[in-house]
Amino acid sequence: MSSVLKSIATAVPKVNREGYPFVAGSALATVVAAFVWSPLAWVLFGLTIWVVAFFRDPPRVTPVSPGLVVAPADGRVSQVGPAVPPRELDLGDEGWIRVSIFMNVFNCHVNRAPVGGRILRIAYKPGKFVNAELDKASEDNERNGLVIETGERPGAGHTIGCVQIAGLVARRIVSWVKEGETIQAGDRFGMIRFGSRLDVYLPAGTVPLVAVGQTTVAGETVLADLSRPGSGYTVVRVS
Known part of the structure; x- marks a missing residue:
């Protein structure tokens, strides 16, 4: 028994x-x-x-290697291409590649860090609750953004933006991290209730490794490799 x-x-x-x-x-x-x-x-x-x-929160196996960017959410890739990050992130107006992941009400909604590093900025902005799949949701909807710097010392790595965006039904963005904290790729950093979207902003020149319509798994699916092409990686369980 x-x-x-x-x-x-x-x-x-x-x-x-x-x-x-x-x-x-x-x-x-x-x-x-x-x-x-x-x-x-x-x-x-x-x-x-x-x-x-x-509200399920299963363990995930996160690939670990310098330069890897993993999906912060379970869901479907809805947009891939150039975009301007939200103003409050202070990332400038040019040279960013955005990967958007739409989460429906049946996806696991625990969000995980796309990269390891220090959280330089957390910026919350109130807004509307239009359909999160629409492009204008990035600007109009309620959101909470993180700016993460990779590397062991300031200026030695890459800067990544990650934005939680409330959706048509979502009315609550939850964040469990603070500015100045150091997180590892695949660490839980928040969630959104119920149905929403995550945007990841990658540096200029980044070649995304996912396409529109692809299904992602938070903390596991590799969105991009910021290091040299063809580099290998190992995996570690994040429970």
Whole structure:
């Protein structure tokens, strides 16, 4: 029996702490509905399963090598190409390549750092909640941006921008990091509730390794390699 329970526990992904109130609330509503009207209880039971799935926080295996940029979110690549970063990031107006990843309500919404390094800036900007797949969402929607500098000393690496963008349904951007902190590629840094988008801004000359329509896995899918072409890499488990 203990082995069976252990197998079930292993198969069911951990729920992120941000989801505890939502899981508890939907589960309680399901129990109450079971005493009132069973059809409603089944509907709420299905909702509870979805809430658990939405806030799932599975471990990921992150490729590690100088220059690698990994996806910060599960989802679908919706845009790849030149773009101007949000003004509040203070990254200038030219020379940036943007990779946008759209997360629907069925994706895992825990966001992971695209690169390792020091967080130079965190900039939150209130805004609208238009469809996150639209290009104007980068400018109009509520967002929270990070500027990360790679390298062991200032000026020795690359500067990357990563922006959490609220979507049509999303009403809450969560960030778990602070300016000045050092993070590793694949580290959890925040999430967005419910359905949204992540933009990654890469330096001029970067050749993206993903295409529009491709599915990404946060902390695992390589978006670009800022080092010399053809360099190899190893993997490390980020639990």
